[in-house]
Amino acid sequence: MAQTASDLTYDCVVVGSGNAGFCAAHSAIEHGCIQVLVVDKCPESWAGGNGYFTAGALRTVHGGLPDLLPIVNNVSPEMQDKIDLEPYTAENYTSDIMRLGQNRSDPLLVKALVDNSRDAVGWLTKHVGVRTMLSFHRQAYEVNGRQRFWGGVHLSTVDGGKGLIEDHRRKANEEGIEVWFECPAVRLIVEDGAVKGVVVHKAGKDISIRAAGVVLAAGGFEANAVLREKYMGPEWKEAHVRGTPYNQGDGFILSQAVNAALCGDWQGCHSTCWDAAAPKDTGDQVLSNQFTKSGYPLGVMANADGKRFVDEGEDMRNYTYARFGRKILEQPGGIAWQIYDDKVVPLLRKEEYADDVVRKIYAGSLEELADKLVADGVHDRITLFDTLQKYNDAIRKNGRNAQIQFNPSIKDGLSTQSDDGGLELPKTNWAQTIDQAPFVAVKVSCGITFTFGGLKIDPETAAVLNKEGRVIDGLYCTGEMVGNLFYSNYPGGSGLTAGAVFGRKAGREIAKLAAAQH
Incomplete structure (x- = not known):
C-alpha cells in the first residue's frame, strides 16, 4: 500500500x-x-x-x-447425564x-x-475461534447431585473477558x-x-x-x-x-x-454490586470482574442506616444485578453491606468472595456483627440488629416455608411473607434465616458497567x-x-x-x- x-x-x-x-x-x-x-x-x-x-x-x-455441547470444551461424556439445562x-x-x-x-x-x-x-466459536464453556461456576448450582442451570445465560468464554x-x-x-x-x-x-x-x-x-x-x-x-x-x-x-x-x-x-x-x-445504565474497596475511576486489569459481588440473593443487604432497601430474592440474579448497583448508589454514602450466615457461605462464588479477593467481616453472633459494622460505617446499630431480627422472625412465622426446600437454581418461594403478614419490604425467594454462625458481611458500592x-x-x-x-x-x-x-x-x-x-x-x-x- x-x-x-x-x-x-x-x-x-x-x-x-x-x-x-x-x-x-x-x-x-x-x-x-x-x-x-x-x-x-x-x-x-x-x-x-x-x-x-x-x-x-x-x-x-x-x-x-x-x-x-458442540461449541463448549468443558463437558465430558460422563458429565452430560448429570446436567439439567433447558x-x-x-x-x-x-x-x-x-x-x-x-x-x-x-x-x-x-x-x-x-x-x-x-x-x-x-x-x-467456529469462525473467530473464541473458546466457550458451560458456566458451571457462575450459572449452575448442584442440586441433588445434578448441575442445574438457571437464569437463561449458560455460556461463557474461557478465562472470561x-x-x-x-x-x-x-x-x-x-x-x-x-x-x-x-x-x-x-x-x-x-x-x-x-x-x-x-x-x-x-x-x-x-x-x-x-x-x-x-x-x-x-x-x-x-x-x-x-x-x-x-x-x-x-x-x-x-x-x-x-x-x-x-x-x-x-x-x-x-x-x-x-x-x-x-x-x-x-x-x-448497567450497574451492579461492586466491592467498595475497588478503584474508583477505573477497573483493575488483574482482578477485573472479581470485584463483582453477586451473592446477594443468598443473604440480605443493609444500608448505613441499618435498613434493607431491595428485595434480594425478587428474581434470578441475572435479572436484577444490572440495576441493584443503582439502588446501592441511592443509599446513604452510596454503600451497603451484604450479610450472610454459614449456611450459604459455601455457595458464594470463590472468584468474588475468596479471602484473598475481598475483605470480609466475621462475627460469632448478630450482636457482634452489628458492633463490627458500626465500626465499618453503619450509623445505627440498633436499627441494623432490629432489621435482622425482624427478617428472621418473618421467615419463621411463614408456615409455608416448612414445605419448601431451599433451591438457589429456581425461584423457590421461600419468603418473608405469610398469610399473617410479613415485612414491609419482602424477600420473595431464597429467604433463609440468618442465624448460623459464623456470620459474614461484605461492604459494597455501585459499579457502573456501561450506559x-x-x-x-x-x-x-x-x-x-x-x-x-x-x-x-x-x-x-x-x-x-x-x-x-x-x-x-x-x-x-x-x-x-x-x-x-x-x-x-x-x-x-x-x-x-x-x-x-x-
Missing part, C-alpha cells in the same frame, strides 16, 4: 478495540474486505475496552444441552429484554438481536487486521452527507484515513464523571468505574458531525440513522454505543452477544460498499 501519511485508504475502519469492534473487523474481512484497520485511543495494555472486564457471559437462544427460546429472550426494559426497547432491534444470537455465538479479547486479537493478527493504539479518532470525513473516512491523531499528528465505511464501537460514557452527572444525575459522580477508563463518550461526539440521532435511555443511551441504527444493517430517520451512508455502529436496546435494566450476558450480532452486520455491509468501489 504505497501511501503517504496524509493519504491512507482502507476498506473498513473500526473505532474501538473491544468485542463489538473486533466482531465488525472480522466480519469485514470474512465478507471480502482486504484492508481493515482498528483504532483505539487507549494504549495497547488496555486493549479490549469493557469486553476485557466482563465475565464473558453470552446469552443466546438455544435448543438445550445437545445444541450447546432450552432458551426466542420467546424467552424477547420476553426477558422487554420485561426488564418496561416494554420500551425497540421491538425490531430486539428481534434482530434475538433472532441472530445463536448464529452469532456459533460464528464466534481476558480470554475473549485474547482470542479476538489472535484472529485479527491471523487475518492481517491492523490495530493502532494511542490513536484517538478526532473527526469523521464527511462529503455530501456521507461518511468517507475518519481523521485520527497518531504520533503527534492528524492522519486522514479514507474508507468505504466506518464502524463506531467506542463504548458509552460511563467512565466520564462529567457526562454521568449531566445525563444521569449528580449522585453518579460517585459510582465506581468497573471497566476501561477510556470510555468517555467520544464516539457520540464524532457522530454529531453527521447529525446522527441519539436515542434510548440516557439516564440508564444505555446511544445511537439509532437500522436493525438489519447496523447503519447509523440521522435525526430525520435516514441512513447515514458509510457510518455504522455496534456495541455499547447502540441505543434503544436496553432500558433501566438488562438480562445478563446480552451485551457481548449484541456486540457480535450488530458488529457482524456492520462488517458485512461495509464489505459490500468496498466491493462496489474496487
Whole structure:
C-alpha cells in the first residue's frame, strides 16, 4: 500500500478495540474486505475496552444441552447425564429484554438481536475461534447431585473477558487486521452527507484515513464523571468505574458531525454490586470482574442506616444485578453491606468472595456483627440488629416455608411473607434465616458497567440513522454505543452477544460498499 501519511485508504475502519469492534473487523474481512484497520485511543495494555472486564457471559437462544455441547470444551461424556439445562427460546429472550426494559426497547432491534444470537455465538466459536464453556461456576448450582442451570445465560468464554479479547486479537493478527493504539479518532470525513473516512491523531499528528465505511464501537460514557452527572444525575459522580477508563463518550461526539440521532435511555445504565474497596475511576486489569459481588440473593443487604432497601430474592440474579448497583448508589454514602450466615457461605462464588479477593467481616453472633459494622460505617446499630431480627422472625412465622426446600437454581418461594403478614419490604425467594454462625458481611458500592443511551441504527444493517430517520451512508455502529436496546435494566450476558450480532452486520455491509468501489 504505497501511501503517504496524509493519504491512507482502507476498506473498513473500526473505532474501538473491544468485542463489538473486533466482531465488525472480522466480519469485514470474512465478507471480502482486504484492508481493515482498528483504532483505539487507549494504549495497547488496555486493549479490549469493557469486553476485557466482563465475565464473558453470552446469552443466546438455544435448543438445550445437545445444541450447546458442540461449541463448549468443558463437558465430558460422563458429565452430560448429570446436567439439567433447558432450552432458551426466542420467546424467552424477547420476553426477558422487554420485561426488564418496561416494554420500551425497540421491538425490531430486539428481534434482530434475538433472532441472530445463536448464529452469532456459533460464528464466534467456529469462525473467530473464541473458546466457550458451560458456566458451571457462575450459572449452575448442584442440586441433588445434578448441575442445574438457571437464569437463561449458560455460556461463557474461557478465562472470561481476558480470554475473549485474547482470542479476538489472535484472529485479527491471523487475518492481517491492523490495530493502532494511542490513536484517538478526532473527526469523521464527511462529503455530501456521507461518511468517507475518519481523521485520527497518531504520533503527534492528524492522519486522514479514507474508507468505504466506518464502524463506531467506542463504548458509552460511563467512565466520564462529567457526562454521568449531566445525563444521569449528580449522585453518579460517585459510582465506581468497573471497566476501561477510556470510555468517555467520544464516539457520540464524532457522530454529531453527521447529525446522527441519539436515542434510548440516557439516564440508564448497567450497574451492579461492586466491592467498595475497588478503584474508583477505573477497573483493575488483574482482578477485573472479581470485584463483582453477586451473592446477594443468598443473604440480605443493609444500608448505613441499618435498613434493607431491595428485595434480594425478587428474581434470578441475572435479572436484577444490572440495576441493584443503582439502588446501592441511592443509599446513604452510596454503600451497603451484604450479610450472610454459614449456611450459604459455601455457595458464594470463590472468584468474588475468596479471602484473598475481598475483605470480609466475621462475627460469632448478630450482636457482634452489628458492633463490627458500626465500626465499618453503619450509623445505627440498633436499627441494623432490629432489621435482622425482624427478617428472621418473618421467615419463621411463614408456615409455608416448612414445605419448601431451599433451591438457589429456581425461584423457590421461600419468603418473608405469610398469610399473617410479613415485612414491609419482602424477600420473595431464597429467604433463609440468618442465624448460623459464623456470620459474614461484605461492604459494597455501585459499579457502573456501561450506559444505555446511544445511537439509532437500522436493525438489519447496523447503519447509523440521522435525526430525520435516514441512513447515514458509510457510518455504522455496534456495541455499547447502540441505543434503544436496553432500558433501566438488562438480562445478563446480552451485551457481548449484541456486540457480535450488530458488529457482524456492520462488517458485512461495509464489505459490500468496498466491493462496489474496487
